[in-house]
Amino acid sequence: xxxxxxxxxxRRLAAELExxxxxxxxAAGRDPLEPIIGAGNPDARIALFGRDPGRDEVVHQLPFxxxxxxxxxxxxxxxxxxxxxxxFDASIAVGRYLYxxxxxxxxxxxxxxxxxxxxxxxxxxxxxxxxxxWRGADVITLGREAFLWFGLAxxxxxxxxxDAFWGDEAQRFVDHCEVTLGAPxxxxxxxxxxxxxxxxxxxxxxxxRFPALLAQRLAxxxxxLDHWKREP
Numbered sequence: 001x002x003x004x005x006x007x008x009x010x011r012r013l014a015a016e017l018e019x020x021x022x023x024x025x026x027a028a029g030r031d032p033l034e035p036i037i038g039a040g041n042p043d044a045r046i047a048l049f050g051r052d053p054g055r056d057e058v059v060h061q062l063p064f065x066x067x068x069x070x071x072x073x074x075x076x077x078x079x080x081x082x083x084x085x086x087x088f089d090a091s092i093a094v095g096r097y098l099y100x101x102x103x104x105x106x107x108x109x110x111x112x113x114x115x116x117x118x119x120x121x122x123x124x125x126x127x128x129x130x131x132x133x134w135r136g137a138d139v140i141t142l143g144r145e146a147f148l149w150f151g152l153a154x155x156x157x158x159x160x161x162x163d164a165f166w167g168d169e170a171q172r173f174v175d176h177c178e179v180t181l182g183a184p185x186x187x188x189x190x191x192x193x194x195x196x197x198x199x200x201x202x203x204x205x206x207x208x209r210f211p212a213l214l215a216q217r218l219a220x221x222x223x224x225l226d227h228w229k230r231e232p
Contacts (some may be wrong), residue, residue, distance in 0.1 A: 001125075001132060003133065006129060007035060007037065010037065010105060011035070014035065019115075019118065021108060021109045024055050024107055025058055030058055036063055036102070037105050038100060038130075038133050038134065039062055039100045040095050040097075040098050040100045042133055044098050044099045045137070045138055045227075046099070047098060047100070047101060047130070047136055047139045048064060048072060048098050048100050048101075048139075048140050049102070049142065050069075051198065052102050052108055053106065054067075054068075054107060055107065057107065062092065063100045064095070067200070067201050071199040071211065072199055072214065073092075074091065074211070075211045075218075076094055076214075079219070080223070080224070080225055097228045099134045099136060101130060103145060103149045104119060119149060119152060120152055123152045127184070130181060135230055137189070138192045138221055143197060144166060144198075148163070150191070151163075151179075165177045165195075173213050176192050196210065196214060196217060197209075197213070
């Protein structure tokens with residue numbers, strides 16, 4: 001599916017979706033049907049996969065630029081450049097070294113997680129995005145909702161395997177697991193999932209520990225300024 005075709009399909013689904021935070025979109029002068037879709041370099045080896053956009057993402061029409069996203073981008077910048085991130089523009093620029101996507105590319109009212117029905121409705125198009133618009137294989141997922149999204153199209157045993165992996169509190173933020181993701185056109189690819197907690201400031205249990213956990217993931221994935229693209 002081409003980018004414009006995917007965008008139009010997302011807009012059609014969004015027109016029938018209850019729960020989009022239209023007030024935030026209208027206050028920002030943004031179209032509530034316009035998806036905040038994948039960003040970054042399609043040749044990046046690593047993708048960041050989160051739950052859904054927030055207010056700042058609506059304003060800037062970019063994923064992962066709010067408080068939680070800035071936590072990610074700050075750690076990414078420090079990891080790559082060995083220095084504190086200087087400003088907001090630098091946080092946007094450093095995003096070119098990864099690919100960024102969400103389970104549902106629309107902000108929900110009250111930042112509540114989208115229902116299972118909504119996630120299932122958008123799953124084929126988001127899967128198509130990851131299969132055809134991005135060409136890497138390693139996905140850092142942020143939070144339980146983002147990780148378990150990869151089980152939506154699996155059979156029962158596949159979902160149970162992901163549930164068991166997430167349930168292993170000693171290893172879930174250290175190890176990785178593999179999953180086969182398929183697109184509506186039949187294309188499929190095996191991805192390696194590297195789960196992390198959600199970086200929201202409201203996640204008191206993990207917020208302070210998140211930068212170290214992400215830095216550990218980036219180091220193990222050997223992300224550097226010279227080694228961030230997939231091999232030709």
